[in-house]
Amino acid sequence: MTASETAAPKRVTRRRAQTRQRLLDAALEVFAEEGFGRSTVDQVCERAGYTRGAFYSNFTSxxxxxxxxxxxxxxxxxxxxxxxxxxxxxxxxxxxxxxxxxxxxxxxxxxxxxxxxxxxxxxxxxxxxxxxxxxxxxxxxxxxxxxxxxxxxxxxxxxxxxxxxxxxxxxxxxxxxxxxxxxxxxxxxxxxxxxxxxxxxxxxxxxxxxxxxxxxxxx
Amino acid sequence: MTASETAAPKRVTRRRAQTRQRLLDAALEVFAEEGFGRSTVDQVCERAGYTRGAFYSNFTSxxxxxxxxxxxxxxxxxxxxxxxxxxxxxxxxxxxxxxxxxxxxxxxxxxxxxxxxxxxxxxxxxxxxxxxxxxxxxxxxxxxxxxxxxxxxxxxxxxxxxxxxxxxxxxxxxxxxxxxxxxxxxxxxxxxxxxxxxxxxxxxxxxxxxxxxxxxxxx
DNA sequence: CGCATCCCATACATTCGCGTATCGAACGAA
DNA sequence: TTCGTTCGATACGCGAATGTATGGGATGCG
Incomplete structure (x- = not known):
């Protein structure tokens, strides 16, 4: 159930790592400002400069x-x-x-x-x-x-x-x-x-x- | 901005005080279980045995x-x-x-x-x-x-x-x-x-x- | 008991957020 | 460059939550 085994060990390309990281960074800011519970996928994506498609391609929830x-x-x-x-x-x-x-x-x-x-x-x-x-x-x-x-x-x-x-x-x-x-x-x-x-x-x-x-x- | 001066000093009847209190009690339980951010007005009302009408009659948010x-x-x-x-x-x-x-x-x-x-x-x-x-x-x-x-x-x-x-x-x-x-x-x-x-x-x-x-x- | 008032339930319109499916574009390997 | 693959944008449908407006039933007071 830990993050390291959520998915198959897919090849992690450069792009993927970057957007993933940007989403993670944006999430910290958004969660801090809005609170985790009140935060939405949209807010995180917008902050990171992506759309929801990017999110669901990297995380499931x-x-x-x-x-x-x-x-x-x-x-x-x-x-x-x-x-x-x-x-x-x-x-x-x-x-x-x-x-x-x-x-x-x-x-x-x-x-x-x-x-x-x-x-x-x-x-x-x-x-x-x-x-x-x-x-x-x-x-x-x-x-x-x-x-x-x-x-x-x-x-x-x-x-x-x-x-x-x-x-x-x-x-x-x-x-x-x-x-x-x-x-x-x-x-x-x-x-x-x-x-x-x-x-x-x-x-x-x-x-x-x-x-x-x-x-x-x-x- | 404190709670004691949110509204005019309306007459507080028996009923009002009771439902208000039940909503407050229910809120504690719901917030504890779901987290405040993930909690909804409906959940609190359902737990307290009321509908949303009761809520908006007692609180604004x-x-x-x-x-x-x-x-x-x-x-x-x-x-x-x-x-x-x-x-x-x-x-x-x-x-x-x-x-x-x-x-x-x-x-x-x-x-x-x-x-x-x-x-x-x-x-x-x-x-x-x-x-x-x-x-x-x-x-x-x-x-x-x-x-x-x-x-x-x-x-x-x-x-x-x-x-x-x-x-x-x-x-x-x-x-x-x-x-x-x-x-x-x-x-x-x-x-x-x-x-x-x-x-x-x-x-x-x-x-x-x-x-x-x-x-x-x-x- | 009767009446005026208050309080809560119901119904409604609306907005918001989610998850998916699809497609075009960027990327990496030859 | 070319081709196959991957990644992310867009569009769609759906369900859920919000806030309000209104009506009926309970409550307090004479």
């Missing part, structure tokens, strides 16, 4: 496109995160605080994407197969994020006690604070509170095992 | 009903919370840990309501006037919640340093962990992680000012 789009974008975000973490991994001397900020910068708070995700989440709560998709993604996030977080904390003389607890906490805090930031886009204080909450959480889920732990996270 | 329903339900949840906190306030001897659990029980994780809220949030991000409605509600939550949290912590010999920071953190953690609980309804571990995260946050945002603080939150 809006739901299918929604899933494909979400998987692509969330995969891309995960890749970005991975890259940022890899780049960070090289710098052995980075402080935990700097690492935190770097990670937060690597996962930008994009409001179009948030709206889409919120609806996708609600949609997934109604659809068991989508739920599995989301669960798999969350697991991937944990696998990507935790090793570096643990490494950064280790350099600060801290050890993570509850690995999965920390992973879930980070994701929850990210989701929860993202809304707040988007609701008050111009309020810098909200962003600072977000960062501080992250600091507290990282701190709470790790314990110092070396007394001269320089660079502790909290004040 | 699905959007208006959505707002009215959300305000009513979120207000009710806030009242529940207030009641639970009042009842808790009487018991002077309650432990902070018990208080936390009581509050968490007072704000049940209702998946129908969560789905609706998720869509409403996404909707509010597109609509400035709805955004103000949500902001007002968040403020009301803080005003209700913080006094008791501070009182409970004071009894445990702890003082809250950053009041608003804690408020936002609690809401963010609630929102973020609710999804996780709903995604894996049968996994008790998720619920425990949620509770632990709350403990950590409450702890991180408060500091002990009495050394013999019995009943500290963390182990």
């Amino acid at each position: 809006l739901d299918e496109l929604f899933l494909a789009m979400w998987e692509q974008r969330s995969g891309a975000m995960l890749d970005d995160l991975r890259d940022a973490l890899d780049r960070l991994g090289d710098l052995e001397t980075v402080s935990p605080d700097g690492a935190l900020r770097a990670v937060l910068d690597a996962v930008p708070i994009d409001d179009a994407w948030y709206r889409v995700t919120a609806e996708f989440t609600a949609h997934a709560l109604r659809n068991p197969s989508l739920r599995r998709v989301m669960a798999a993604r969350e697991e991937a996030i944990h696998d990507t994020l935790l090793p570096l977080v643990e490494a950064a904390l280790a350099r600060a003389g801290r050890r993570v006690a509850d690995r999965t607890g920390l992973g879930h906490a980070l994701v929850a805090v990210h989701d929860g604070t993202s809304v707040q930031c988007l609701m008050e886009p111009d309020d810098e204080a909200v962003r600072q509170r977000r960062e501080e909450l992250f600091r507290h959480v990282v701190n709470a889920y790790s314990t110092a095992y070396s007394t001269q732990s320089e660079g502790a996270l909290d004040e | 699905l959007d208006e009903l959505f707002l009215a329903m959300w305000e009513q339900r979120s207000g009710a949840m806030l009242d529940d919370l207030r009641d639970a906190l009042d009842r808790l306030g009487d018991l002077e001897t309650v432990s902070p840990d018990g208080a936390l659990r009581a509050v968490l029980d007072a704000v049940p994780i209702d998946d129908a309501w969560y789905r609706v809220t998720a869509e409403f949030t996404a909707h509010a991000l597109r609509n400035p006037s709805l955004r103000r409605v949500m902001a007002a509600r968040e403020e009301a939550i803080h005003d209700t919640l913080l006094p008791l949290v501070e009182a409970a912590l004071a009894r445990a010999g702890r003082r809250v340093a950053d009041r608003t920071g804690l408020g936002h953190a609690l809401v963010a953690v609630h929102d973020g962990t609710s999804v996780q609980c709903l995604m894996e309804p049968d996994d008790e571990a998720v619920r425990q992680r949620r509770e632990e995260l709350f403990r950590h946050v409450v702890n991180a945002y408060s500091t002990a000012y009495s050394t013999q603080s019995e009943g500290a939150l963390d182990e």
Whole structure:
């Protein structure tokens, strides 16, 4: 039921890939503006510069496109995160605080994407197969994020006690604070509170095992 | 533009109030099942046991009903919370840990309501006037919640340093962990992680000012 | 009980969105 | 270039949802 096995492995030509991609990109914009439920095939096509013929030649339903789009974008975000973490991994001397900020910068708070995700989440709560998709993604996030977080904390003389607890906490805090930031886009204080909450959480889920732990996270 | 001033203060008869309420109740169910965007006036009316005539006699659009329903339900949840906190306030001897659990029980994780809220949030991000409605509600939550949290912590010999920071953190953690609980309804571990995260946050945002603080939150 | 008012059901016209079928044009391979 | 294949535009029919206008039945009040 996943997007990778919807159809026979047909030859994907250049054109096909391009229009498909343009439809996916247009869909993100339209869904963000109108909401997925209120969006129509026509709107997506018009935005992408095609007609409905192109759509039905590439997808069978809006739901299918929604899933494909979400998987692509969330995969891309995960890749970005991975890259940022890899780049960070090289710098052995980075402080935990700097690492935190770097990670937060690597996962930008994009409001179009948030709206889409919120609806996708609600949609997934109604659809068991989508739920599995989301669960798999969350697991991937944990696998990507935790090793570096643990490494950064280790350099600060801290050890993570509850690995999965920390992973879930980070994701929850990210989701929860993202809304707040988007609701008050111009309020810098909200962003600072977000960062501080992250600091507290990282701190709470790790314990110092070396007394001269320089660079502790909290004040 | 709020619901309280949408129309002239017409005389509200018994019948009108009843059908209006039934429509609101039906709307919650339908929106939860189908998603707000995919819901139709017909579906709501059928579920409530009326026809479209009843609907257009009480509301002008699905959007208006959505707002009215959300305000009513979120207000009710806030009242529940207030009641639970009042009842808790009487018991002077309650432990902070018990208080936390009581509050968490007072704000049940209702998946129908969560789905609706998720869509409403996404909707509010597109609509400035709805955004103000949500902001007002968040403020009301803080005003209700913080006094008791501070009182409970004071009894445990702890003082809250950053009041608003804690408020936002609690809401963010609630929102973020609710999804996780709903995604894996049968996994008790998720619920425990949620509770632990709350403990950590409450702890991180408060500091002990009495050394013999019995009943500290963390182990 | 009788009356005036209000509220909801019904019917209607209209618009909108969907999915399909078909055809011309763009593309890729020789 | 030429030919076969693929892709996307156009046109069509259909069903569904909307909003309104109107009428009948319920409700409240004397």
